[in-house]
Amino acid sequence: MTPTDPPPTQLAQELDLLHDRVCRAIDDPKRLLILYALHERPRYVVELAEELGFPQPTISRHLAALLHGGLVTKQRQGQTVIYSLRDARIIGVLDTMREMLRDLVEETARVTSAGAGAEERAGPDPGA
Amino acid sequence: MTPTDPPPTQLAQELDLLHDRVCRAIDDPKRLLILYALHERPRYVVELAEELGFPQPTISRHLAALLHGGLVTKQRQGQTVIYSLRDARIIGVLDTMREMLRDLVEETARVTSAGAGAEERAGPDPGA
DNA sequence: CTGATCTATGCGCTTTGACGAATACTTCAG
DNA sequence: CTGAAGTATTCGTCAAAGCGCATAGATCAG
Numbered sequence: 337m338t339p340t341d342p343p344p345t346q347l348a349q350e351l352d353l354l355h356d357r358v359c360r361a362i363d364d365p366k367r368l369l370i371l372y373a374l375h376e377r378p379r380y381v382v383e384l385a386e387e388l389g390f391p392q393p394t395i396s397r398h399l400a401a402l403l404h405g406g407l408v409t410k411q412r413q414g415q416t417v418i419y420s421l422r423d424a425r426i427i428g429v430l431d432t433m434r435e436m437l438r439d440l441v442e443e444t445a446r447v448t449s450a451g452a453g454a455e456e457r458a459g460p461d462p463g464a
Numbered sequence: 465m466t467p468t469d470p471p472p473t474q475l476a477q478e479l480d481l482l483h484d485r486v487c488r489a490i491d492d493p494k495r496l497l498i499l500y501a502l503h504e505r506p507r508y509v510v511e512l513a514e515e516l517g518f519p520q521p522t523i524s525r526h527l528a529a530l531l532h533g534g535l536v537t538k539q540r541q542g543q544t545v546i547y548s549l550r551d552a553r554i555i556g557v558l559d560t561m562r563e564m565l566r567d568l569v570e571e572t573a574r575v576t577s578a579g580a581g582a583e584e585r586a587g588p589d590p591g592a
Numbered sequence: 593c594t595g596a597t598c599t600a601t602g603c604g605c606t607t608t609g610a611c612g613a614a615t616a617c618t619t620c621a622g
Numbered sequence: 623c624t625g626a627a628g629t630a631t632t633c634g635t636c637a638a639a640g641c642g643c644a645t646a647g648a649t650c651a652g
Contacts, residue, residue: 350562351496357568358561363491364640368479381599394641396600401639406568415598415649423564429557433486434478436551440485440534492610509629522611524630529609543619543628593652600647608639617630622623 358426361405366390367398368430374408375427378420486554489533494518495526496558502536503555506548 362368369388373379381399385392399419402408409422421427490496497516501507509527513520527547530536537550549555 347500348493348497351500352493354558354562354565355491355493355496357565359487359491359496360639363483363487365476365480365483366640368483368487369476372475372479382597391642392599393601393643397640400600406565406572412649415596417599423568425560425564429560430482432553432557434482436553437482437485437534440551444534488609494610510627519612520629521613521631525610528630540619543626545629596649596651598647598649600645602645603643605641606639607641608637610637611635613633615630615632618628619626620628621626 357405358407361402361407362426362430364398364401366394367402370395370398370402371407371421371426371430374419374421375424378411378418380413380416380418382416384419485533486535489530489535490554490558492526492529494522495530498523498526498530499535499549499554499558502547502549503552506539506546508541508544508546510544512547 362371366388370384373384373387379387381392381395384390384399385395388395399408399410402419403410407422407426409420411418411420490499494516498512501512501515507515509520509523512518512527513523516523527536527538530547531538535550535554537548539546539548
């Protein structure tokens with residue numbers, strides 16, 4: 337049944353943790369938006385809610401998720417709570433992903449317009 | 465960049481797409497494992513299923529998700545289908561995240577052991 | 593203390609996504 | 623054609639996650 341070896345590798349465990357913290361944290365468009373907003377400058381909850389156009393409870397919950405992932409930092413200041421980007425590397429990560437996506441769409445377009453053949457490389461619907 | 469304005473921004477749209485493709489693709493521990501396996505060398509479905517210890521349909525489904533995200537490539541070879549990492553940058557991205565997580569845990573440990581004070585910076589349960 | 597402001601949380605609802613099991617599809621050998 | 627090996631997909635089920643709404647909690651002015 338298990339010719340090689342079962343998953344409970346050390347890598348598997350680390351990736352489990354990575355998923356639970358970081359991957360889940362960035363798996364939401366609104367949270368990505370929040371991260372980029374905080375990259376400009378720290379903000380408090382209502383500020384984010386107004387600028388992004390989402391209700392305050394929604395923002396609070398998303399911030400909680402980002403906090404859980406260690407991507408942002410809290411800091412009370414009077415009645416407001418200032419959230420800041422904790423580790424700017426996450427922006428670099430996201431920017432790299434955006435580049436990858438950009439390149440992917442480019443190449444897909446190239447292949448698509450050329451001899452329309454097999455679609456072995458995913459299909460970015462030009463929809464949105 | 466557009467510091468402050470309603471959501472339907474161009475950035476928001478791009479992040480929507482980024483989320484739908486890449487973020488979702490990496491939002492699963494098994495898929496992370498698959499990506500690292502494919503980083504070693506291309507493999508076919510059953511190979512991955514046996515090495516990782518998951519049923520073949522599960523692997524196929526996850527591969528479909530990765531394909532949708534443009535992270536892997538398909539290539540039929542007889543009756544088998546070889547999957548390869550399409551863009552190695554994703555590994556760099558994941559490794560960066562792992563580093564961030566490592567640093568986070570470190571600092572958290574430092575702060576925790578020191579004067580146990582506020583917990584504004586997420587809480588990596590040392591559990592696992 | 594009281595009210596105002598800002599933030600977090602509880603609840604019910606709905607959607608999404610992963611899984612196991614079974615099965616259809618594809619390709620090739622004979 | 624027939625069977626076998628490899629892969630993809632369908633179906634039903636279940637748990638997780640986001641949202642709106644209302645509300646509880648925290649903080650400060652007066």
